[in-house]
Amino acid sequence: MRLVDDGLVTDTPDGPALLGSRCADCAAWTFPRQTGCPRCTGDRMADTPLARNGTLWTFTIQGFRPKEPYAGPEEFEPFGLGYVELPGQLVVEARLTESDPEALEIGMPMHLELVPFRTADDGVPVHTFAFAPDQEVRR
Numbered sequence: 001m002r003l004v005d006d007g008l009v010t011d012t013p014d015g016p017a018l019l020g021s022r023c024a025d026c027a028a029w030t031f032p033r034q035t036g037c038p039r040c041t042g043d044r045m046a047d048t049p050l051a052r053n054g055t056l057w058t059f060t061i062q063g064f065r066p067k068e069p070y071a072g073p074e075e076f077e078p079f080g081l082g083y084v085e086l087p088g089q090l091v092v093e094a095r096l097t098e099s100d101p102e103a104l105e106i107g108m109p110m111h112l113e114l115v116p117f118r119t120a121d122d123g124v125p126v127h128t129f130a131f132a133p134d135q136e137v138r139r
Contacts, residue, residue: 017049051086097132
């Protein structure tokens with residue numbers, strides 16, 4: 001599977017996970033991964049898979065085509081965009097698989113998925129990461 005950026009996601013025994021980093025000096029988490037710590041300026045960062053499940057912290061619906069360098073499909077469809085809190089780690093900004101605001105609720109459980117994003121010039125589908133509402137709580 002081709003991803004928008006190979007450095008954003010890693011394989012784990014439980015499935016794909018976002019690849020972040022954690023500072024060995026102050027324990028700060030970052031995503032995407034970094035070589036230097038934004039909190040203490042240390043350089044002892046370790047690549048670390050992030051939690052695959054979290055909680056929707058806030059969201060909006062992207063209702064218009066973003067400005068360049070947007071690399072999505074020519075036919076724009078509105079999409080959910082939110083911040084998902086990964087427990088004990090950090091809050092990440094991500095696409096949401098749900099674009100109906102009535103189906104989203106702050107505080108709802110979410111899980112990571114890899115979803116189609118666009119088709120490359122060579123015809124190969126390119127995927128990105130997104131968070132989806134857990135099935136048990138969908139209305």
